[in-house]
Amino acid sequence: MLFAILALALQTAPTPAPAAPPAPVVEPGAEDETEFFTVFDTDKDGTISKPEFDAMSAKIDAEAARQDPSQKGQAAAGLATAFALMDQNKDGKITREEYRAVVQAGR
Known part of the structure; x- marks a missing residue:
């Protein structure tokens, strides 16, 4: 799942010139919602706040940069x-309903 999130992040990140080839499209499945909220909803209140999301984004970005230093900042963006x-x-938080709406719109 984290690789799916990272792929999404790299797809939506601003690309420096010259543009890198796009990451493969990864479509989340039903089980991905649970994993997404397990990873990002660190206070387990059922929503993902911006601070929670930013903290996990920093960790994902650091891991991407560790694997490929040229990617530093791309995942976070x-x-x-x-x-x-x-x-x-x-409102500064992601609900399960908002998550589902975006996933459905992207299919």
Whole structure:
């Protein structure tokens, strides 16, 4: 699942010139919602706040940069875009309903 999140992040990240080839499209399945919330909802309140999301995004970005130093900052930028897309009502948190709506719209 984290690789799916990372792929999404890299797809939505601003690409430096010259543009790198796009990451493969990874479509989340039903079980991915549970894993997504398990990973990002660290206080287990049923929503993912911006601070929770940012903390996990930093960890994912650090792992991507460890594997490929040229990717530093790319995952975080993509994940920031992903948060903005998922937080449909702009209240600073992602609900399961918002997550499902974005996943359904992307299929």
